[in-house]
Amino acid sequence: MKNTITILLLCALHFSFAQSSTKKADKLFDRMWYKEAAALYEAEIKSLDTNSKSFDSEERAEHVRLLKRAGDSYFFNTDMENAHRFYDQLVSSFYSDIDPEYIFRYAHSLEGIGKYREAKRWMKEFASRTKTKDDRSEHLNQVGLTIENVLDIEPRFILKNVSVNTKYSDFGAMYYKDKLVYSSAIDSSNYHTRIYHWNEQPFLDMYLGELDEIESDVSLIDEFSKAINTRYHEATLAFSPDETKVYFTRNNYDGDLQRDGNGTNHLKLYSAELIRDEDSLPTWQNIKELPFNSEDYSVGHPTISSDGKSLYFVSDMPGSIGATDIFVVDILESNNAQDSTFTGYSKPRNLGEKVNTAGREMFPFITDNALYFASDGHLGLGGLDVFESKVEASNFSTPNNLGTPLNSELDDFGFIVNEEKNKGFVCSNRLTGKGDDDIYSFIRLPEPEAAPCNQLVRGYVSNTITGERISNVKMALYKDGSEIETTMTGVNGAYKFNTVLGCGENYNVTATKVGYAAKEKTVITHEEEGETVVALGIETLNELIVEESGVLKIKIGIIYFDLDKSYIRKNDAALELNKIVLLMTEYPKMVIQIESHTDSRSSDDYNLELSDRRAKATRDYLISQGIAANRIDSAKGFGETQLINRCSNGVGCSESEHQMNRRSEFIITKM
Structure with a gap:
């Protein structure tokens, strides 16, 4: 009977007396009495399988419907083994008749029985069919993560099943002073036990537990508050920082169950204050509904920020992204309310698509470091997994799965932690528990040091x-x-x-x-x-500056000289040298060397003497134009000693080849 009674807290009590169906199984299913409905659906499916060798269109449609209902009856009770039996038949035999939601549930049932490789394949199929319509495909495939990546997360939690657990559902632990408050379906009444037919268990109440010295075990003390506990469900609570105010989840009940037009009794959030009575004993009094409750949707699972200014909760109210989302309101002074409809609180704000998905986000717990919550819309191991979203400048980071053994193939939720002590509690309906949902204490190990990169x-x-x-x-x-x-x-x-x-x-x-x-x-x-x-x-500082073979030079046009002459011609040579004057003026720290070269024609000695005269004439012209003499390191002729091609003495070359050797070079030595 492994089911998650806590999920009912946002599906709520449903009393449908409509006579739209003549089938008893459908009536039970509509009333969320899933255990009884599942047995009847199984019998009907078995009868169909035994008596029919082929189906007409109506019989086929009915068979598909029955398989869905049977699978859902087990899925909603987190009995993944039996859910898989019927979803497997549904997918195998009627694949063309099913919508993507059943591919999603089939994949989750595979995870729930440990068939991760198959689950991964069906998650990909779900993603391919819903990528433009359902953001769960995006969250389930974020940044290339796979189930194997989750399984490879370094284990950081040591879990212990606490003594207070019973064969019924025990969950929703919350610190209160030096004790622990939690919810349980244990029957503590002295009168006839009232049964909730979703899971054939008593209704939930809240209890006070004693923590041992090392906060690893819990023992029952008594009911938390007779004023708060009623005949129906109370569960999941949070306290103001000074622990004089409590927020808790309850069925919409004020002496009678209140239902919407469809017969559904939704959940609501309530508050109570710790007030001393006539005997000076503090008791919880002044129970009030929170103003953003509704008859038409559920609100529950509160958690309060450490400064007492923000209240986070879960709801399926209009504006939800998925089945259930996490919302937040500001806790205000009554006279500062933004809207008289929400006296004392701001309007609810959805935490957005980074946290919320098209699936279920539930059981938030906020600390100064992170938001912890349960989800089946982010990539997990099956059912609900616990995720951590770091608080970064009032924003929440992409949630991280906290890995095994904290998370399992079934539902894991209700995570609370003392960040300083690295101790806390989590709830799970894993098969190794004592009964239904169980509370586990944990020690959180330090994050493993990353290997040096x-x-x-x-x-x-x-x-x-x-x-x-x-x-x-x-x-x-x-x-x-x-x-x-x-x-x-x-x-x-x-x-x-x-x-x-x-x-x-x-x-x-x-x-x-x-x-x-x-x-x-x-x-x-x-x-x-x-x-x-x-x-x-x-790039060089100027287009006239170039680098050739590792040497910086000023590159201007050819400096022409008359035959056997060394004076600077005004019509062409001076125009080119003026470019150097401008460049050296722009860069006053520039220092250069002047080198003059000839071709191989005429004698070696003549060419050496001619090139030296031309180099010095060039230097003198630059000085005459205002360039300081100390900015010209040298002006020297090299004649034909540094030819740049094959045209040496006695070699026949064209005029253009000889011209390549007749050159003046301006080498930059400093800038």
Whole structure:
């Protein structure tokens, strides 16, 4: 009889007296008396299987309906083994007749019996059929996660089944002073036991438990409050920070069960205050409904922020994303209410699609560090799993499954924790329990230290315009503005830093070289062990500045001289040299060397003397135009000693080939 009675708390009591169906099983199902309904559906299905060899269209439709109802009767009671029996028949025999919801439930039933590989396949099928209509497919396949990833999570919890558990449903633990309050279906009455036919158990009340010295076990003390407990369900509660006010979940009951137009009795949130009576004994009094309750939907499962300003709860109210969502309201002073309809509270706000899914999000518990909750819409191991969503600047991070053994193949929920002590309680209906839902204490182990992840940064530097790799570039690595290491690029423009860096971290790399504009690049190292390659492109400070064979030069047009002459011609040579004057004026720290070369024609000595005169004439012209003499390191002729092609003495060459050797070069030595 492994069922999750707690799920009924948001499905609520349903008393449908409509006579729309003549079948007793349907009446029981509509009243959520699932155990009795399941037995009748099984009998009808067996009769169909025995007496019919083939179906007409009406019989086929009825068979499909019965298989759905039988599977649902067990699924809603979290009896995944029996749910799987009927969903398997449904999917195997009537695949074309079923909607995606039953693929989803079939996959969950497979998880519930440990068939994760098959479940994964059917989850993919569910995703493919619902990707534009149902966000559970997105949540169940987030960032490429698989069930295997969840199973591989390092175990962090040591669980113990507490003594207070019974054969009935025990769940919903909450700290109260140095004790524990919890809900139980144990029958403590002295009169005829009242049975809730969903699961054939007594109705829920809240009890007070004594914690042992190490907070790992609980023993029953008494009812929590006779004023709060009624003939129907009370469960899941939360206290204000000073523990003088309690919020709790109850059937819509004010002496009589109140129902909506369909006969459904929904859940509501109530508050009570701790007030001293005539004998100075503190008792819970002044029980009130919260103003955002409704006759038409359920509200329950409260949790309060540590500052007492926010109340989180679960509801299927209009605006819900899925079957049940987590909402939050601000707890206000009555005279500061935003709307008289919600006196004392803001309007409810849905926590949004990062937390809520098209499935069920339930049993929230908020701390300063995280929001913990149960869900079957995020990727889990079957039924409800417990998830953690970190609090980041008042926002919630993508939820993480807390893994085994906290989560199991069945329902795991009602997680509470003392963050400082790393101790807490969780509820589960796993098969190893004492009865139905059981309370487990746990010790939370520290998060395992991640294996060190190391990164090295390497790369290359090239000319942005030409693509040529650049050597002798000074490379610097920075973290948060502090220099970590410097190095130089090699002959092929490559560089590598030797400092071992962290993975997924931000750094800055800079490239500087004389004659080039400095370049800086922000780098995020890779998330996995290895190297991060950072390529940088740099450009010279001016289009006249070029680098040839590792040497910076000023590149202007050809400086023409008259035959055997060395004076600067005004109509052409001066125009080109004026470009150098302008460039050196723009960069007042620039220092150059002047080299003049001839072709191989005429004698060697003559060419050497002629080129030297031309180099010095060029220097004198630049000085005459205002360039300081100390900014010209040298002006020297090299004649035909540095030919750049094959045209040496005695070699026949064209005029254009000889022209290549008649050149003036302006080499930058400083900037």
